Amino acid sequence: MPRPALVLRLALLTGLAACFAALALMPERALLIGLTLALLLAGCLWAWPEWWIPLTAVGLIGVAGALAMVWSQRRAPPATGMSPLGAGVGRAIFYGKGYCSSCHTLADHAGGLRGPPLGATQQQPPIGRRAVARAEQLSRARGRPLSPADYLVESLLEPGAFVVDGYRDEMPPAHLPPVRLQPDEIRALVAFLLEQGGDADPAAIELPAAAWPDAALAVDTPAGDLERGKRLYFDLAGPAACAACHPLPAPGRAPQSSALGPDLSRIGGVRGADFLRRSILEPSAQIAGGFDTVQLELLDGTVVVGLNRGGDPSEVRLVRHQDLAAAATGAAAPITGIPRSQIRSRSLQPLSAMPGNYAEILTEEEVRDLVAYLSSLK
Numbered sequence: 001m002p003r004p005a006l007v008l009r010l011a012l013l014t015g016l017a018a019c020f021a022a023l024a025l026m027p028e029r030a031l032l033i034g035l036t037l038a039l040l041l042a043g044c045l046w047a048w049p050e051w052w053i054p055l056t057a058v059g060l061i062g063v064a065g066a067l068a069m070v071w072s073q074r075r076a077p078p079a080t081g082m083s084p085l086g087a088g089v090g091r092a093i094f095y096g097k098g099y100c101s102s103c104h105t106l107a108d109h110a111g112g113l114r115g116p117p118l119g120a121t122q123q124q125p126p127i128g129r130r131a132v133a134r135a136e137q138l139s140r141a142r143g144r145p146l147s148p149a150d151y152l153v154e155s156l157l158e159p160g161a162f163v164v165d166g167y168r169d170e171m172p173p174a175h176l177p178p179v180r181l182q183p184d185e186i187r188a189l190v191a192f193l194l195e196q197g198g199d200a201d202p203a204a205i206e207l208p209a210a211a212w213p214d215a216a217l218a219v220d221t222p223a224g225d226l227e228r229g230k231r232l233y234f235d236l237a238g239p240a241a242c243a244a245c246h247p248l249p250a251p252g253r254a255p256q257s258s259a260l261g262p263d264l265s266r267i268g269g270v271r272g273a274d275f276l277r278r279s280i281l282e283p284s285a286q287i288a289g290g291f292d293t294v295q296l297e298l299l300d301g302t303v304v305v306g307l308n309r310g311g312d313p314s315e316v317r318l319v320r321h322q323d324l325a326a327a328a329t330g331a332a333a334p335i336t337g338i339p340r341s342q343i344r345s346r347s348l349q350p351l352s353a354m355p356g357n358y359a360e361i362l363t364e365e366e367v368r369d370l371v372a373y374l375s376s377l378k
């Protein structure tokens with residue numbers, strides 16, 4: 001068989017090189033490029049039969065590369081269904097229906113302190129960059145690769161899987177009631193978090209398919225009477241007197257930092273009826289972060305138990321448990337300062353400063369009314 005003309009041979013080689021370049025630049029066309037490569041390879045083998053070993057090797061590498069790209073695209077979610085909601089929507093969800101800012105600050109915007117600040121702090125980079133380090137740490141610990149996006153998805157859907165040092169496992173899963181964010185909203189939120197100092201690549205956000213169980217999406221409407229619950233909540237002479245320790249700030253006003261209990265003004269957006277019921281009937285079962293009961297043993301042998309109110313380098317401040325009863329009637333809670341030099345040891349007690357006898361003093365109906373009222377605070 002005669003050798004093909006020089007021009008044809010040059011064209012074959014140029015085509016081969018062009019295919020490799022195209023593969024690198026247009027991975028989404030990998031299938032087409034792979035087929036072209038295979039055809040060109042056949043042409044080259046015909047033009048240089050004696051070079052079949054190197055030619056076959058080069059051609060096979062190209063075709064294998066193309067197949068690998070097609071395979072990895074199959075596994076990734078299709079580009080069209082990806083993220084109709086961008087990071088701008090993520091910001092709106094963060095401050096709005098996600099209730100994230102009720103526990104987290106971001107940059108210098110106001111927010112709660114129950115969860116770690118998500119903006120940059122003196123100790124830590126912003127969450128987009130922090131997620132890279134956390135993903136590396138968890139990949140090593142678990143022996144399987146985890147991307148920064150995977151870490152953030154996990155921290156929203158399964159917050160208890162990794163609990164940040166110094167904090168409590170008390171973040172509500174963002175896809176379950178009452179927060180109940182939808183897959184697109186979770187993607188937008190993760191894109192927004194990645195944007196805080198990291199590389200936001202929305203294409204890298206993969207959600208576990210099994211995360212949205214139907215049962216968890218059922219709406220739980222509490223059965224109680226909201227208005228009766230509200231009266232009970234604010235009646236300081238009544239059996240509940242919740243407002244003594246959980247005063248509700250007027251809409252738009254900052255919660256009172258002197259309040260004895262956590263701010264409940266948006267609690268219904270974050271916690272479902274079961275959690276609220278349990279908070280009333282078994283307050284010590286889960287103690288809200290920042291509202292610990294501490295026990296101090298003093299050098300003279302005295303033991304002081306009280307609600308931790310922080311302190312400074314010279315003293316520890318707390319509201320002693322025997323003073324809580326007075327506070328529960330609406331009187332200002334006396335704060336006791338104990339010099340650190342007098343303290344022998346300090347320990348946390350698994351005991352809530354909230355009255356533990358509501359199960360006895362409230363009727364079942366009153367508890368239901370209170371839960372209905374708390375659920376309405378959003």
Ligand code: HEC
Pocket residue numbers: 094098099100101102103104114115116127130134152155156159160162163164167168169170171172174189193270289
């Ligand atoms: C009731 C308070 C609360 C709410 C509401 C809340 N979080 Fe959290 N969040 C926490 C706490 C506490 C932690 C630390 C413990 C842990 O890792 O689970 C945390 C941890 C995180 C982390 C990991 C931070 C890190 O340093 O790795 C991210 C990210 C996060 N939250 C995002 C969100 C987003 C987004 C929302 C809104 C959908 C949200 N949180 C709602 C309390 C909350």
Ligand code: HEC
Pocket residue numbers: 233240241242243244245246260261262264267276279280283284286287288291307324327328352353354355358370374
């Ligand atoms: C003597 C003060 C006091 C009274 C009265 C009181 N609480 Fe509390 N409450 C607390 C403290 C302190 C905490 C935080 C410790 C804990 O989680 O148990 C708390 C926690 C809670 C929480 C959990 C909040 C969260 O974000 O996790 C709920 C809900 C709650 N209280 C509801 C009520 C209701 C409803 C009443 C009235 C029936 C009430 N409390 C009466 C002091 C009080």
